[in-house]
Amino acid sequence: MNADEQTLIKADKFLLRYMGLGGNFTPFIPERAEGSWLYDASGRRVLDFTSGQMSSVLGHAHPELVATIHEGAGRLDHLLSMMVSKPVVDLAEALAELVPELPRSMFLSTGGESVEAAIRLAKVVTGKWEVVGFAQSYHGSTGAAASATYSIGRRGHGPLMPGAFAIPAPNAFRPRFPGVTWQQELDDSFELLDRQSTGNLAAFVAEPILSTGGVIDLPVGYLAALKAHCERRGMLLIVDEAQTSLGRTGEMFAFERDNVMPDILLLSKTLGAGMAMSSVSTSDAIAEIGYSRGFMFATTHVNDPLPACVALKVLEIIRRDSLVEKAAVLGTRLRRGLQNLMQHYECIGDIRGRGLLLGMEFLPRAGHTGTAISQKVTQVALDLGLSANITGAYTSGVIRLAPPITSTEEEIDFGLNALDTAIGRVVETLGS
Numbered sequence: 001m002n003a004d005e006q007t008l009i010k011a012d013k014f015l016l017r018y019m020g021l022g023g024n025f026t027p028f029i030p031e032r033a034e035g036s037w038l039y040d041a042s043g044r045r046v047l048d049f050t051s052g053q054m055s056s057v058l059g060h061a062h063p064e065l066v067a068t069i070h071e072g073a074g075r076l077d078h079l080l081s082m083m084v085s086k087p088v089v090d091l092a093e094a095l096a097e098l099v100p101e102l103p104r105s106m107f108l109s110t111g112g113e114s115v116e117a118a119i120r121l122a123k124v125v126t127g128k129w130e131v132v133g134f135a136q137s138y139h140g141s142t143g144a145a146a147s148a149t150y151s152i153g154r155r156g157h158g159p160l161m162p163g164a165f166a167i168p169a170p171n172a173f174r175p176r177f178p179g180v181t182w183q184q185e186l187d188d189s190f191e192l193l194d195r196q197s198t199g200n201l202a203a204f205v206a207e208p209i210l211s212t213g214g215v216i217d218l219p220v221g222y223l224a225a226l227k228a229h230c231e232r233r234g235m236l237l238i239v240d241e242a243q244t245s246l247g248r249t250g251e252m253f254a255f256e257r258d259n260v261m262p263d264i265l266l267l268s269k270t271l272g273a274g275m276a277m278s279s280v281s282t283s284d285a286i287a288e289i290g291y292s293r294g295f296m297f298a299t300t301h302v303n304d305p306l307p308a309c310v311a312l313k314v315l316e317i318i319r320r321d322s323l324v325e326k327a328a329v330l331g332t333r334l335r336r337g338l339q340n341l342m343q344h345y346e347c348i349g350d351i352r353g354r355g356l357l358l359g360m361e362f363l364p365r366a367g368h369t370g371t372a373i374s375q376k377v378t379q380v381a382l383d384l385g386l387s388a389n390i391t392g393a394y395t396s397g398v399i400r401l402a403p404p405i406t407s408t409e410e411e412i413d414f415g416l417n418a419l420d421t422a423i424g425r426v427v428e429t430l431g432s
């Protein structure tokens with residue numbers, strides 16, 4: 001038995017499993033990572049086509065981030081919650097430059113925390129407490145965030161927050177009611193919400209692309225229609241860009257495509273590019289009402305200087321190196337490659353997403369579910385040196401691809417070739 005096999009056995013013995021049924025640890029144990037690649041102790045390398053947990057948009061061990069962490073840790077790491085520091089104020093200013101309508105920010109550690117803070121702010125500001133999300137959403141594992149999460153993780157974890165409602169996300173590939181437009185579906189959903197609500201609708205929490213739910217992209221115009229529904233009811237629109245911000249979709253923020261301004265904007269995974277970091281940004285008006293009504297959300301690591309230094313550097317690198325534009329170009333290359341695979345393999349039903357956040361949905365074939373096929377494909381791909389993952393915690397047959405936006409064309413092509421070979425091998429084993 002080699003050292004990695006021993007580590008996996010120990011992992012099963014000593015680690016608490018946290019991914020639900022079927023959530024086994026990956027049989028590849030990275031020892032170090034650099035750029036888009038992960039390396040195990042034997043030197044075997046695997047291309048990271050998920051950016052870790054969708055976070056490492058600049059790849060791994062980016063020399064400038066390494067230097068920033070080193071320097072920042074040596075200078076000013078952590079402070080009393082009410083002390084401000086220059087990196088934190090500079091980061092808030094940098095975000096305000098990017099989204100002038102939402103100039104007031106606070107910084108936390110995780111995406112789930114940012115959702116918690118946003119929901120508490122919305123409650124205080126509106127004086128109401130009902131929160132609506134998409135039935136395919138993922139916003140985190142903590143209280144209010146888990147209550148607004150419907151894609152996974154609800155069974156056995158109740159009671160969740162009272163006043164949590166869901167509406168279906170529009171799904172162009174699998175429409176709930178074929179022939180019904182998304183506009184009609186949205187209007188009907190809100191009519192149903194109005195019937196269920198006790199008159200306390202405070203906020204809608206939305207991902208612009210429902211990543212965990214199966215990379216479901218909201219159609220152009222949807223966010224604007226959603227915002228209009230929220231405004232009519234005095235609800236705040238919270239846009240959770242944990243996975244979609246800072247260039248990944250080919251724009252700095254995914255909401256920009258739709259010309260809609262969220263009331264509260266949440267960033268997390270990509271903001272720290274691998275470091276625990278999240279932000280909550282809002283307008284002056286909402287910030288002032290929140291303050292006047294005693295909004296409170298404090299954590300040990302609120303507005304910590306060290307992760308703020310990292311996020312500032314992440315923003316600087318993305319803008320300086322034109323990585324937003326680069327992600328758009330690489331995304332087109334990846335999408336074209338995946339579309340070619342779809343021409344070749346009839347078990348691929350759909351390619352969707354934006355920029356470098358793409359999903360590939362597998363259809364049932366020869367008695368195998370789409371999920372089973374996608375699982376086999378990711379297993380074989382890993383053997384071939386590619387790490388890709390399945391969304392929705394194994395409940396849908398969608399492989400999600402989110403390579404770093406610093407990837408090279410050669411790396412994108414390596415990933416496509418590995419997927420081609422993996423799908424070919426799996427198809428051969430399916431039988432008819």
Ligand SMILES: Cc1ncc(COP(=O)(O)O)c(C=O)c1O
Pocket residue numbers: 109110111112113115138139140141207211212240241242243268269
């Ligand atoms: C859209 C979205 N929001 C929130 C979260 C939760 O973030 P975290 O796991 O950092 O709490 C995630 C994590 O996958 C996410 O994808």
